[in-house]
Structure formats: C-alpha cells, structure tokens
Amino acid sequence: MPLDIVYTVCPHDCPSACALAVERIDGVRIGRVRGAERQSYTQGVVCAKVARYAERQHHPDRLSVPLRRVGDKGMGCGAFAPISWDDALEEVAEHFTQATQRHGPETVWPYYYAGTMGRVQRDGINRLRHAMGYSGELLTICNFLTDAGWLAGVGTKRGVDAREIARSDLIVVWGGNPVSTQVNVMTHIAQARKERGAKLVVVDPYRTGTAEVADMHLAPLPGTDGALACAVMHVLFKEGYADRAYLQRYTDDPAGLEAHLRGRDPAWAAGITGLSEAEIIDFARLYGRTRRSYIRVGYGFSRSRNGAAQMFAVTCLPTVTGAWAHEGGGAHYSNHGMLPLDLTMIEGLDVVDPATRILDQSRIGPVLTGDKRDLGDGPPVTALLVQNTNPMVVAPESGLVRQGFRRDDLFTCVHEQFLTETAAMADIVLPATTFLEHDDIYTAGGHHFLQIGRAVLPTHAECRSNHAVICGLARRLGARHPGFEMTAFELIEHTLSSRKGSGSIAGRASRPGISSTALAMPTRSFISAPIGRRSAPITRRFPLSRIMSR
Ligand code: SF4
Numbered sequence: 001m002p003l004d005i006v007y008t009v010c011p012h013d014c015p016s017a018c019a020l021a022v023e024r025i026d027g028v029r030i031g032r033v034r035g036a037e038r039q040s041y042t043q044g045v046v047c048a049k050v051a052r053y054a055e056r057q058h059h060p061d062r063l064s065v066p067l068r069r070v071g072d073k074g075m076g077c078g079a080f081a082p083i084s085w086d087d088a089l090e091e092v093a094e095h096f097t098q099a100t101q102r103h104g105p106e107t108v109w110p111y112y113y114a115g116t117m118g119r120v121q122r123d124g125i126n127r128l129r130h131a132m133g134y135s136g137e138l139l140t141i142c143n144f145l146t147d148a149g150w151l152a153g154v155g156t157k158r159g160v161d162a163r164e165i166a167r168s169d170l171i172v173v174w175g176g177n178p179v180s181t182q183v184n185v186m187t188h189i190a191q192a193r194k195e196r197g198a199k200l201v202v203v204d205p206y207r208t209g210t211a212e213v214a215d216m217h218l219a220p221l222p223g224t225d226g227a228l229a230c231a232v233m234h235v236l237f238k239e240g241y242a243d244r245a246y247l248q249r250y251t252d253d254p255a256g257l258e259a260h261l262r263g264r265d266p267a268w269a270a271g272i273t274g275l276s277e278a279e280i281i282d283f284a285r286l287y288g289r290t291r292r293s294y295i296r297v298g299y300g301f302s303r304s305r306n307g308a309a310q311m312f313a314v315t316c317l318p319t320v321t322g323a324w325a326h327e328g329g330g331a332h333y334s335n336h337g338m339l340p341l342d343l344t345m346i347e348g349l350d351v352v353d354p355a356t357r358i359l360d361q362s363r364i365g366p367v368l369t370g371d372k373r374d375l376g377d378g379p380p381v382t383a384l385l386v387q388n389t390n391p392m393v394v395a396p397e398s399g400l401v402r403q404g405f406r407r408d409d410l411f412t413c414v415h416e417q418f419l420t421e422t423a424a425m426a427d428i429v430l431p432a433t434t435f436l437e438h439d440d441i442y443t444a445g446g447h448h449f450l451q452i453g454r455a456v457l458p459t460h461a462e463c464r465s466n467h468a469v470i471c472g473l474a475r476r477l478g479a480r481h482p483g484f485e486m487t488a489f490e491l492i493e494h495t496l497s498s499r500k501g502s503g504s505i506a507g508r509a510s511r512p513g514i515s516s517t518a519l520a521m522p523t524r525s526f527i528s529a530p531i532g533r534r535s536a537p538i539t540r541r542f543p544l545s546r547i548m549s550r
Pocket of ligand 1: 010011018049050156183184
C-alpha cells in the first residue's frame with residue numbers, strides 16, 4: 001500500500017522552518033518525518049529531532065484534559081485533578097476579571113514566546129492582550145543584540161537567499177553552529193564545496209561540530225569578534241581588496257570607516273582576540289580575494305557583552321569588498337523583516353492602547369517578585385496566561401522566576417503540551433495541540449519562503465489550539481475584536497489577502513489535495529546583482545508564487 005504522505009511546516013524556533021513530508025498512519029498517527037523534497041531550501045533534509053517527532057506527538061505523558069491544581073505548586077501530576085474545559089475557562093476568566101477589578105487590567109500579563117513560530121497560534125495571544133488592556137510584553141530573550149547590530153549595518157532584517165550559498169566560493173559561518181542547529185545550511189554548503197570547491201571558514205570560540213569540518217577555524221576569545229572584523233577590514237583597505245566604487249555608491253562614510261580602521265591592524269586585534277596575526281591576515285586575504293563570499297551570521301553575538309557592536313562590525317565586511325553585488329556573495333542573518341505581513345487581525349493591532357505598560361519578558365523573575373524598576377507605578381502582576389514557553393527553565397534569574405511563580409497571590413494559567421516546570425506551577429493547566437493538529441502560517445528566518453501548514457491529524461484527546469483558547473477566553477471576558485470570530489484559517493486568508501495578489505494563494509492552499517503550500521520569493525531578493533544591472537530592492541515587494549503542493 002502506498003504511504004500516506006502529508007505536508008506541513010516545522011513550527012520550531014529554528015531559522016530553517018523546514019517544509020515537512022509526514023508519514024500518516026491510519027489517519028490518526030504519524031511515522032517518520034522527512035523534509036519535503038520539492039521545497040528548494042529544505043531539499044528533503046530535517047534534523048534528527050523532528051525526524052522522530054512521532055515520539056513527541058504520541059508520547060504517553062502528553063496532556064490530554066484540562067487540570068486544576070489541588071496540591072502544592074511545583075509538585076507534578078499528583079497535584080492536579082481533571083476538570084472540564086468549560087469549568088477551566090470559566091475559572092481563568094473569573095480570576096482575570098477579579099484581578100482586573102482589584103488592580104486594573106495591567107495586573108494581568110499574557111506571556112508567550114516561540115514554542116511555535118506559527119503567526120496565528122503564537123501571536124494571537126496579543127489580540128486578547130490588546131483588546132483587554134492587559135500588560136504588554138517586550139520581546140525577545142534571544143535577539144535584541146543581534147537585531148540591533150544587523151540593522152545598524154544593513155538597515156533591514158533580511159539577507160541574501162540561503163540557496164545562493166551553493167554558488168559561493170567562500171562561506172563564513174560566524175557565531176553559529178549549523179551542523180547542530182541549522183542542518184539545512186550545511187546542505188547548501190556541501191553543495192558549494194562539492195561543485196565549486198568552495199572553502200568553509202568558521203569563526204567561533206568553541207571547536208563546534210561545524211568548526212570540525214571547516215577548512216579554517218578561527219577561535220577568537222568570546223566577545224572579541226568586533227576586533228577581528230576591524231582588523232580584517234584594515235587588511236582589506238591596506239592591501240587593495242576594498243571595492244571603493246561599491247563603497248562610494250552604497251555607504252554613507254567610507255572615508256570615515258577607513259580612517260577609523262587605520263590603527264586597528266592585525267597586531268592590535270591579536271592582542272584582543274587571542275588569534276595570531278598570521279591567522280587574521282590569512283583569513284583577511286582569503287576573504288578579500290573571493291568575490292562570492294557569503295557570511296552566515298549566527299546568534300552567538302547575542303550571548304556576549306557588546307554583541308550588537310560585534311555584529312555591526314561583521315556586517316561591514318561584505319560592504320567593504322562589495323560582495324553583496326555578486327551572486328553567492330553577501331551575508332545573511334534573518335529574513336523575519338523580509339515579508340511585512342499585516343498582522344492587525346491576528347494581533348489586534350488596531351486596538352492597542354499605547355499608554356499600556358510593557359514588561360520585559362527577560363525580566364519575568366524581577367517582575368513577579370515586585371521589582372519597581374519593572375513595575376513602575378503600575379500594579380503587581382497577579383494573573384498570568386502562559387502559552388508557547390517555559391519561563392521556569394528558559395528565563396534569566398531563575399531563582400527569582402521560581403520565587404515569583406510560588407507566590408500565593410499569583411493566579412497562573414498555562415496552556416501546554418506537557419506538564420512542564422512552568423505548568424507544574426499553574427493553577428489551571430490546559431492541554432494544547434501540536435502543529436500537526438492545527439492550521440498556521442509561517443515566515444522563516446533562514447530562507448525566503450512563506451508557508452502554510454494545515455492540520456493533518458485529528459486533535460489528541462481534549463487538546464485545543466492556542467487560537468481556540470484565546471477565543472474561548474475572549475468570549476468569557478467580553479473582549480471584542482473580529483479576529484475572535486474567525487477560524488485560524490480565516491485569519492490566515494485575511495492576512496494573506498491584505499497583500500496585493502496573494503489572496504488567491506490562500507484559496508489554492510485550501511483546495512482538497514493540497515495540505516500545505518510554500519510560497520517562493522525570487523532567489524535574488526537582496527542586492528545580489530552586479531552594480532549597473534541591479535537595483536537595491538530593499539523596499540520592493542515580490543509577487544508570491546506557489547512552488548510546492550501535493
Ligand atoms: S532543522 Fe529546524 S526547522 Fe528543520 S525540522 Fe529541525 S527544528 Fe524544524
């Protein structure tokens with residue numbers, strides 16, 4: 001019997017946002033998960049973790065019914081008893097209403113992050129937040145520094161199409177470890193090495209798996225990448241590798257940059273980075289003489305002091321050599337700014353009160369323990385709704401986080417797939433669907449596709465999607481917004497139809513026989529044409545075209 005293969009999209013917080021081909025068994029279970037062959041970035045490859053997603057999907061410990069805590073916080077399954085969905089949502093709504101009556105709406109803090117990257121199921125919590133005037137949430141734990149550094153150097157959060165790596169002669173993986181964390185990048189690097197003899201350089205303080213397979217590994221001391229980048233640029237200017245015509249045309253102050261770098265030579269950088277002068281010069285010359293040089297920047301920069309400045313310095317390299325102008329050249333960090341989806345309906349952006357307090361997600365510990373630097377003159381947080389994250393484990397200052405969650409006067413509702421450390425601290429736990437059980441739309445950091453993943457399995461037990469929970473609470477709380485009256489797929493259609501010419505794509509994706517669809521951007525979507533023939537299409541909007549279906 002032929003395998004029943006269904007197509008969807010990986011929802012994890014990973015740049016690859018892989019298009020998936022999933023073996024479906026008897027319509028209710030899954031077997032092996034593979035990469036979708038016809039999506040030209042994923043190319044049939046997924047990581048080992050998601051290849052075995054069946055273990056998670058069908059794990060006996062998955063939450064299956066709503067739970068109310070009857071024992072002490074943090075004591076595990078034995079501290080909970082099942083209740084009905086109606087009772088659970090009523091209880092949450094009642095606590096939120098009481099808290100609001102006592103302290104005002106800012107006492108309620110809907111708290112979420114990237115447990116799914118689907119825009120409907122991840123971001124819909126903001127619609128409830130905005131409609132009710134609950135406290136805002138400042139994102140993110142992960143990428144404030146890297147975003148700031150990249151934007152300072154490039155101006156927009158997008159980069160050269162990762163498929164162009166296959167046409168590069170030199171790939172520099174800087175501050176990332178794709179062998180472990182973005183396996184698809186290695187697919188394209190392997191193609192460039194095999195077909196073009198491309199060189200791979202890794203810049204990382206650690207001897208990572210990617211460094212192990214590189215032609216050159218530079219291991220600067222942590223947090224010294226900026227000094228290395230400056231010394232490399234010093235050599236580029238000094239030895240004639242700088243593309244002065246490109247700099248003149250596309251940058252604001254090339255003379256100022258060159259003057260700034262004059263004293264930052266390899267000897268200076270060697271003293272800071274711990275690298276030898278020879279290592280720095282060898283790398284600079286290799287980079288300088290290779291026009292098709294592609295830098296894949298990772299999130300390592302966000303883990304060090306002055307990470308934004310370090311990242312900014314690295315983004316200047318392809319500008320000094322003009323590598324942006326060559327196919328297979330340039331740099332890439334994230335494409336999350338490439339496709340400006342109109343998220344008004346999903347997030348309720350039309351009902352935002354800009355005067356509402358915004359709390360930093362990274363400081364949930366101090367927030368919950370009453371730090372005035374966070375709360376200001378506002379009320380304490382006395383009610384939490386948590387979706388898509390496990391702050392007891394991932395948030396900084398975990399001692400304070402635990403102390404905060406233990407407060408007797410804090411009411412917490414957690415919507416989760418498993419009884420995580422955070423769920424174990426909740427008063428009400430709601431069972432959540434997986435990405436295989438609900439509809440969503442996915443942008444990607446690592447590639448140029450916009451993808452739709454339809455539900456391909458019936459929901460497990462009594463699980464409900466994030467969207468269903470948000471709408472259920474909205475009804476009970478009296479929150480008003482048209483987004484609460486729409487299905488998840490209607491929200492997707494609405495979001496797509498607000499972009500010119502893309503409404504018909506949502507229609508095609510909903511046709512029987514098409515389980516998911518990938519919408520391709522033209523490969524050359526950045527400054528990736530020779531000067532004279534290319535424009536700098538940062539503000540250009542690309543037509544969407546479907547490239548993958550069953
Ligand atoms: S590589 Fe990333 S996007 Fe692809 S399947 Fe694994 S976690 Fe998901």
